[in-house]
Amino acid sequence: xxxxxxxxxxxxxxxxxxxxxxxxxxxxxxxxxxxxxxxxxxxxxxxxxxxxxxxxxxxxxxxxxxxxxxxxxxxxxxxxxxxxxxxxxxxxxxxxxxxxxx
Amino acid sequence: xxxxxxxxxxxxxxxxxxxxxxxxxxxxxxxxxxxxxxxxxxxxxxxxxxxxxxxxxxxxxxxxxxxxxxxxxxxxxxxxxxxxxxxxxxxxxxxxxxxxxxxxxxxxxxxxxxxxxxxxxxxxxxxxxxxxxxxxxxxxxxxxxxxxxxxxxxxxxxxxxxxxxxxxxxxxxxxxxxxxxxxxxxxxxxxxxxxxxxxxxxxxxxxxxxxxxxxxxxxxxxxxxxxxxxxxxxxxxxxxxxxxxxxxxxxxxxxxxxxxxxxxxxxxxxxxxxxxxxxxxxxxxxxxxxxxxxxxxxxxxxxxxxxxxxxxxxxxxxxxxxxxxxxxxxxxxxxxxxxxxxxxxxxxxxxxxxxxxxxxxxxxxxxxxxxxxxxxxxxxxxxxxxxxxxxxxxxxxxxxxxxxxxxxxxxxxxxxxxxxxxxxxxxxxxxxxxxxxxxxxxxxxxxxxxxxxxxxxxxxxxxxxxxxxxxxxxxxxxxxxxxxxxxxxxxxxxxxxxxxxxxxxxxxxxxxxxxxxxxxxxxxxxxxxxxxxxxxxxxxxxxxxxxxxxxxxxxxxxxxxxxxxxxxxxxxxxxxxxxxxxxxxxxxxxxxxxxxxxxxxxxxxxxxxxxxxxxxxxxxxxxxxxxxx
Numbered sequence: 001x002x003x004x005x006x007x008x009x010x011x012x013x014x015x016x017x018x019x020x021x022x023x024x025x026x027x028x029x030x031x032x033x034x035x036x037x038x039x040x041x042x043x044x045x046x047x048x049x050x051x052x053x054x055x056x057x058x059x060x061x062x063x064x065x066x067x068x069x070x071x072x073x074x075x076x077x078x079x080x081x082x083x084x085x086x087x088x089x090x091x092x093x094x095x096x097x098x099x100x101x102x
Numbered sequence: 103x104x105x106x107x108x109x110x111x112x113x114x115x116x117x118x119x120x121x122x123x124x125x126x127x128x129x130x131x132x133x134x135x136x137x138x139x140x141x142x143x144x145x146x147x148x149x150x151x152x153x154x155x156x157x158x159x160x161x162x163x164x165x166x167x168x169x170x171x172x173x174x175x176x177x178x179x180x181x182x183x184x185x186x187x188x189x190x191x192x193x194x195x196x197x198x199x200x201x202x203x204x205x206x207x208x209x210x211x212x213x214x215x216x217x218x219x220x221x222x223x224x225x226x227x228x229x230x231x232x233x234x235x236x237x238x239x240x241x242x243x244x245x246x247x248x249x250x251x252x253x254x255x256x257x258x259x260x261x262x263x264x265x266x267x268x269x270x271x272x273x274x275x276x277x278x279x280x281x282x283x284x285x286x287x288x289x290x291x292x293x294x295x296x297x298x299x300x301x302x303x304x305x306x307x308x309x310x311x312x313x314x315x316x317x318x319x320x321x322x323x324x325x326x327x328x329x330x331x332x333x334x335x336x337x338x339x340x341x342x343x344x345x346x347x348x349x350x351x352x353x354x355x356x357x358x359x360x361x362x363x364x365x366x367x368x369x370x371x372x373x374x375x376x377x378x379x380x381x382x383x384x385x386x387x388x389x390x391x392x393x394x395x396x397x398x399x400x401x402x403x404x405x406x407x408x409x410x411x412x413x414x415x416x417x418x419x420x421x422x423x424x425x426x427x428x429x430x431x432x433x434x435x436x437x438x439x440x441x442x443x444x445x446x447x448x449x450x451x452x453x454x455x456x457x458x459x460x461x462x463x464x465x466x467x468x469x470x471x472x473x474x475x476x477x478x479x480x481x482x483x484x485x486x487x488x489x490x491x492x493x494x495x496x497x498x499x500x501x502x503x504x505x506x507x508x509x510x511x512x513x514x515x516x517x518x519x520x521x522x523x524x525x526x527x528x529x530x531x532x533x534x535x536x537x538x539x540x541x542x543x544x545x546x547x548x549x550x551x552x553x554x555x556x557x558x559x560x561x562x563x564x565x566x567x568x569x570x571x572x573x574x575x576x577x578x579x580x581x582x583x584x585x586x587x588x589x590x591x592x593x594x595x596x597x598x599x600x601x602x603x604x605x606x607x608x609x610x611x612x613x614x615x616x617x618x619x620x621x622x623x624x625x626x627x628x629x630x631x632x633x634x635x636x637x638x639x640x641x642x643x644x645x646x647x648x649x650x651x652x653x654x655x656x657x658x659x660x661x662x663x664x665x666x667x668x669x670x671x672x673x674x675x676x677x678x679x680x681x682x683x684x685x686x687x688x689x690x691x692x693x694x695x696x697x698x699x700x701x702x703x704x705x706x707x708x709x710x711x712x713x714x715x716x717x718x719x720x721x722x723x724x725x726x727x728x729x730x731x
């Protein structure tokens with residue numbers, strides 16, 4: 001069984017996280033921003049699993065299950081909001097959704 | 103009897119409550135019935151009370167009734183409790199009895215007024231407050247009454263608030279009396295600090311043990327209390343509000359600004375007599391203020407043309423006599439003059455009100471004239487009142503009280519020949535302007551056609567008051583003429599007797615001089631004002647004399663003096679300080695916050711991407727900090 005070094009996995013997780021972050025910052029469409037957030041969450045989950053494997057602790061996997069459940073809940077709420085936004089503003093472009101400003 | 107004491111102030115209060123709450127829905131007859139009825143009922147209770155007091159004086163010298171504890175903080179306990187001794191009794195009788203007559207008179211006098219209910223409500227509240235003032239057994243409750251009468255005075259001076267100037271007169275009265283009131287409350291604080299009590303009998307007993315005679319503390323307290331009295335009683339230098347207070351209806355002038363409220367200062371000083379006796383300086387100042395006021399106000403009364411202003415200045419002058427008497431230690435003489443003055447001055451004001459009403463609201467006496475035949479009842483009653491004011495010997499009440507004061511002004515312990523001389527000059531002036539008033543208003547040719555004559559509700563109180571203006575003098579005769587001194591015997595249950603100096607000329611000499619001066623004053627008035635007087639004509643030609651006359655007419659220009667000394671500088675300061683310097687600090691704090699708010703609200707622009715960046719920067723900042731530290 002070939003072992004994977006923990007810091008290799010962490011590097012992958014970091015790359016995933018930065019990719020997600022870049023997506024959030026650059027995408028205009030709100031659905032793509034959501035997908036990017038999912039990627040960031042998964043990056044965090046990957047880091048937890050890697051850490052759990054490194055120290056032989058179950059905590060990392062348990063945290064990943066939490067993150068999974070949380071992500072599912074978040075997506076369902078977020079998609080419902082997206083539907084409402086589409087319904088009311090007829091757009092999903094965050095540049096135009098500025099009703100919350102001062 | 104003691105348990106019914108509360109009825110005396112409670113009945114007018116009840117009248118006030120009913121009229122102020124339901125007054126709009128009641129008929130005029132009912133309003134008059136409630137307004138006058140409550141005071142008449144209080145007068146009846148007071149009558150029964152005085153009968154029982156005179157028949158069997160209570161052993162402690164006073165009836166007391168404790169109703170409830172008002173408040174209790176630390177050592178200060180104020181009760182709503184009443185105490186009626188010989189001194190309060192005199193005031194209660196005057197307030198309720200004359201108050202009842204004036205209310206009956208007003209029922210007709212104010213009949214056509216739009217705010218009939220408001221008038222009676224305010225009058226009832228006034229009577230209630232005045233009774234509280236004289237019946238209170240502690241100075242806190244007394245101060246409540248004191249401010250209560252001030253409030254009612256303000257409300258009633260400004261009763262016809264739609265006429266321009268009336269509200270100004272009301273404000274003036276309120277503000278000027280407030281100066282005195284402030285001094286008085288500081289006096290009360292000092293008194294409490296020194297003695298630890300504001301219960302009047304305790305103060306009077308403790309003061310003699312606590313204070314050394316003539317110490318600076320007691321002098322200060324006495325002077326502060328005196329200032330309160332000066333403000334309320336319109337004495338020099340706070341006298342300028344009273345002539346303007348005549349803007350109110352005539353019954354108000356009669357009740358508040360002649361018979362009762364303005365004598366509250368006299369009551370206060372008499373009530374606190376122990377404190378004043380401990381401070382000879384305060385006594386001298388009281389006497390001097392009284393003497394100067396009586397002269398100054400008398401001179402102004404001599405040249406006024408508005409019938410009510412003449413009476414107003416005369417009131418100031420007569421209260422000056424009371425202060426003079428208080429100052430020389432002639433306590434009972436002061437109260438006796440209050441007693442007689444209340445009758446004849448109320449009479450004069452009510453009669454003047456009737457004259458003004460009949461002549462279609464004409465106030466100028468030189469536009470009256472020749473009313474003797476047209477309105478005989480008013481003529482006779484007014485003449486009796488004026489005769490009492492002029493102290494016509496033996497037949498009027500004013501003579502007995504004023505003669506006593508003049509005699510004591512020299513002979514009492516604190517007396518001085520100079521005080522006597524000023525009092526005598528005042529007596530001459532009083533006789534002169536009383537005569538002038540009668541001759542100008544009722545004699546000569548008619549200048550304004552009289553309207554509808556007043557009915558019985560107005561004339562009957564006049565006749566009753568006229569009777570008393572003559573008769574009340576006979577209960578107190580000069581010692582050397584007749585041994586009748588019912589009044590001073592009664593009052594001296596509560597006040598110390600007057601002590602005399604040794605080695606004086608016989609009293610009869612003083613009396614003859616006083617009588618002579620009064621008669622000479624009346625004669626001078628007759629010479630000057632009966633028909634066309636060549637002497638008066640010649641005086642009117644002289645520029646110098648006219649200047650003096652205008653100076654006196656303007657009340658010795660006290661208003662102008664205060665205007666230049668106080669009002670203008672004050673307005674100047676307010677003008678340059680419009681932006682209010684002391685507010686700068688607080689507005690600065692608000693401004694800084696407002697600017698910060700503008701600065702930060704730029705960051706809230708609604709762009710989601712901007713927020714994400716913000717969060718990111720924040721996280722990086724925290725992580726960097728973690729790594730560095």
